[in-house]
Amino acid sequence: MDPMLTITDVSRRSGVASSALRFYEERGLIASERAGSGHRRYPRSVLRRIAFIVFAQRIGLTLEEIAAELAKLPADHVPTRRDWSRLSGExxxxxxxxxxxxxxxxxxxxxxxxxxxxxxxxxxxxxxxxxxxxxxxxxxxxxx
Amino acid sequence: MDPMLTITDVSRRSGVASSALRFYEERGLIASERAGSGHRRYPRSVLRRIAFIVFAQRIGLTLEEIAAELAKLPADHVPTRRDWSRLSGExxxxxxxxxxxxxxxxxxxxxxxxxxxxxxxxxxxxxxxxxxxxxxxxxxxxxx
DNA sequence: GCTTGACTTCAAGTTAACTTGAACTTGTAG
DNA sequence: CTACAAGTTCAAGTTAACTTGAAGTCAAGC
Structure with a gap:
């Protein structure tokens, strides 16, 4: 019932390797909080963010371009479907x-x-x- | 009127850099003869071969796959249009x-x-x- | 004879997007 | 308490397709 996910949880549910998740974090595409132990903890919303990343990659965007797109998302709330769909213009x-x-x-x-x-x-x-x-x-x- | 082309000729006419041409040769995608000086000389037919390579790359084939395709061309004569079109099956x-x-x-x-x-x-x-x-x-x- | 430009080889660098390995620390099951 | 799985960081390796640089050769023009 814990709302936060471990890196392995996220990896399993997204199909993206943990090493890739750390790499995405380093590149600023996703973020994590830390448990007392120093281990990463992710909110569920990260799954949609990752889905977006994978989707954009299939279209042919580079991670850098994707990062730029993601930066346009509002920082003050978990993105809504409207927020997401605004990104797809180009x-x-x-x-x-x-x-x-x-x-x-x-x-x-x-x-x-x-x-x-x-x-x-x-x-x-x-x-x-x-x-x-x-x-x-x-x-x-x-x-x- | 010399039928053979220098690497710069081929580069200019194909839009492929000389360094890339040497690289293709190293990988077995194209071949060249040598002038007495050691400089590369290409027959005109290499231009079509290069066109094929670039075309195949745009489709998404790797150089390795392209090399495999090219290996299917007959070695005993300059390829005809029929020879070329046989390669495009897949x-x-x-x-x-x-x-x-x-x-x-x-x-x-x-x-x-x-x-x-x-x-x-x-x-x-x-x-x-x-x-x-x-x-x-x-x-x-x-x-x- | 000298300079310039085209050419040669060979080794090493480049970029994207990760992965792998080393060296440790933490969490969990028995 | 002891395993052992799961996590961490950081540096280095991987792959494709070339490019770049170093060091040297060769042909042509002045």
């Missing part, structure tokens, strides 16, 4: 762009590779849009 | 799965976060399918 666009790119790649699979035009001179299939989570490195620019 | 499925996931995430953005059900107990939005290029690490499993 995301829809991002998902749509990535879907569009994949569809382009998909049709290129038939048309471009199939027809033999997959040549750097004429084909502009792979383009640099989105590429979430990899900035400033790699040679992945492609001038279509 | 890909379509992969793209479709990733698109489906993104669409699922997208609707979750409205329905799940919006309605407030983004809770680890009830929500199964983020699932582990695909996750190209990240195996055996990270806590990114999510039991829907």
């Amino acid at each position: 995301w829809r666009k991002r998902i749509d762009e990535r879907i569009a790119e994949l569809q382009r790649l998909r049709s290129g699979l038939t048309e471009c590779i199939g027809c033999g035009c997959l040549s750097i001179d004429r084909c502009s299939l792979a383009n640099p849009a989105d590429m979430a989570g990899r900035k400033g490195q790699g040679p992945r620019y492609w001038l279509g | 890909w379509r499925k992969r793209i479709d799965e990733r698109i489906a996931e993104l669409q699922r995430l997208r609707s979750g953005l409205t329905e799940c976060i919006g309605c407030g059900c983004l809770s680890i107990d009830r929500c199964s939005l983020a699932n582990p399918a695909d996750m190209a290029g990240r195996k055996g690490q990270g806590p990114r499993y999510w039991l829907g």
Whole structure:
């Protein structure tokens, strides 16, 4: 009946390893209180926060971006569904762009590779849009 | 009029850095001949091979997977369009799965976060399918 | 002959997102 | 009281895909 959860509880219920939970805390994505022993204790609301993190990762956000989003949540109360939904503004666009790119790649699979035009001179299939989570490195620019 | 290209030629025409080209060679994705000076010389066909590599990366394949695909190309002649298109079998499925996931995430953005059900107990939005290029690490499993 | 630019190799650095290991401390069951 | 599981911190290791730097070679222009 204790409302607070141990790190193992949270790990089991979220599917996120304890080491990752400590790492998230270090990066400021989640927080914990401490029991007298020094052990972490989490309120239930952390589970939703973690769900949000995992969700955002699947979309392609980096932890840094996610941290920035989470920082927009009000500090004075446990976030409501309204608070959460305010965070998703930019995301829809991002998902749509990535879907569009994949569809382009998909049709290129038939048309471009199939027809033999997959040549750097004429084909502009792979383009640099989105590429979430990899900035400033790699040679992945492609001038279509 | 020389049919062979230098590494800078290839880099400029493909948009892939020379350091990356050397790296690809080391990993067996591309090959080069050597001029008397020891400098690399590439046949034009390498450009299509590189286009294929970049394309496959955008889809989400790792270099290791791409190398495995490329190994299926015939060694006795410069690949034809038919040779190339044979390689794309599995890909379509992969793209479709990733698109489906993104669409699922997208609707979750409205329905799940919006309605407030983004809770680890009830929500199964983020699932582990695909996750190209990240195996055996990270806590990114999510039991829907 | 000298400088410049393109090229070479090889080792080490980079980034994200964690994991692993070492060295300890705490909590719980018997 | 003794195990042993569960927790803690902190530093270092891991993986992918490259990049960067050091140190040296080679070809072309002046």
